[in-house]
Amino acid sequence: MECAAKGSPRRCSGPANRRCGGCGAVFYCSVSHQTSHWRVHKEECGRLKQQMCRVVLLNDFPFTFSREATYQVCGKVETRCSFLDKQGIHCVGFWICECSCGASITSSDHLRYDKGWNLSSKLCPCKGPLSMLTKKLSSWNEYYEWRGIPLDSPVALLLHWLIPEPTDELCIHYLGPEREVYQLAVFGELHALLPGVRVHIDFVGPAIPHDRDGETITLCSYAHCIEANCTCKSGTSNKSSSITIKLHSGLYHNRYTQLTKEFIPDLIIAPNAGIAAYKSWLPTIELIREIEIPTIFSDYCEEACHLAANCISSATGSPPTIPVQLNPFRQPLAVEDSALILPCYSNCFLFGI
Structure with a gap:
């Protein structure tokens, strides 16, 4: 501290x-x-x-490993590395970016987007859901029940990105991706969440390697489990929906004109944005105000969102239209060594304009 x-x-x-x-x-x-x-x-x-x-509320998750991943990480009894090791997923597949050991991984092998869950088929969503969604999901408990995943599965650590609303076609501008670039297969879960929907996601940010600028990835199936004979290895494409991701290196306000030549966004998402920490957000906020595209931000703690809301008010002359609120689908593994004693989780709080 x-x-x-x-x-x-x-x-x-x-x-x-x-x-x-x-x-x-x-x-x-x-x-x-x-x-x-x-x-x-x-x-x-x-x-x-x-x-x-609100500490108890922030640390409230339904998983069997919740205390290890929350209180014990905050109290330095556990580390992210030791927790992941107990789950059998430390520094393997696309889990490698979830701890400091893999934070600087840039080898070409880990740039691949076809990495699997490195979990058994019982512990991960490697196939389609048993039933269609009949209601809006509002908790991890509901999500796991719908996907038939036991509560001892750690997959929520990678499924904590914003869950979009159903629609016929969806274009998302996804700002500031970092480790998500090495976990692209996880976005195959959108086949289950948005069946029959054509989804295009533009990843835009300075963390995207320059040599991947303009690369397009098509996700035809769910991320695979570790079992060699599972039906998820059959090679069958999910034809009911289409998911494409395109990578763009640079800042959003510098790339926006080029991006919109192909797709006009329905939604802008900026996970763990850190608006108050980076001056480069100011021209992006001004652009978002001008184009009037619904935009959802998230951050690691409530204080970061409060400071961001003040920045947005100063830049636009009005407060966020979506107030700061706790994200029920925040990552259930606490951030280590945060600046405050406040519990911090990836995508912990949401707000929007």
Whole structure:
């Protein structure tokens, strides 16, 4: 945990083990740093205290591994690596990007999009659903029940991207992808969620390798399980729906004109956006305001969304039209070493304009 006053004129005197008695969300290295930082922290202390009251709700998941993946990771009893290792998925297939061990993987082998789940067919959605969706899914419990997956399966760690609404045809501009680029096969699950729908997704962001700019991937089936004789290996394409993904390197506001020559987006998605952390978002926000395309953002914690909402209000003159709200399909594995003591999860909170 870093000292909340790190970067001030006076250097930190030691480890940050002095916790704010008001919010309990930030730490300091000394009394002097805490005192000098109060003029900054007093504006956020009450807000962070309210967010800390929602810790139990944030950590509430139905999985058999929930305590290991939440409280024990936050309390440093577990690490993401040790948790993934217990699940038998540490640094294999497209799970390699889920911990610090694989964070810098750039080898051509891991750029492949046909990696499988590395799980048995009982633990992963490698085939179509047994029944059509008859209602809007509102929880991981409902999702797992519909797909026939037991609650000890870790697949929610990769299925935490936004679940779209049914439609006949859907074009999504997906902004700022990072590890998703190495987990493209997971998006084959859209065959189950959107049967009969033609889906085109433009991935746009600076993390996309330049040598993959313009690459188009067609997902004809679900991501495969590890069993050699499973029917998911039959090679049969899913003809009821069409899913294509195209990769674009660069910032969205610089690529938008070129992108829309082929497809006009129905929806823009920006997962774990970090709007308040990157100045490059400002021209993108201004563009989104101009084109008036529905846009959904997510971030790791409620405070990040609050700061992002302030940035959007400053840039557009009005607050987000979709208020900050908890995402029921957030990733159920806590982020390690977050800046605040607040629990952080990938795609934890949503808001939109």
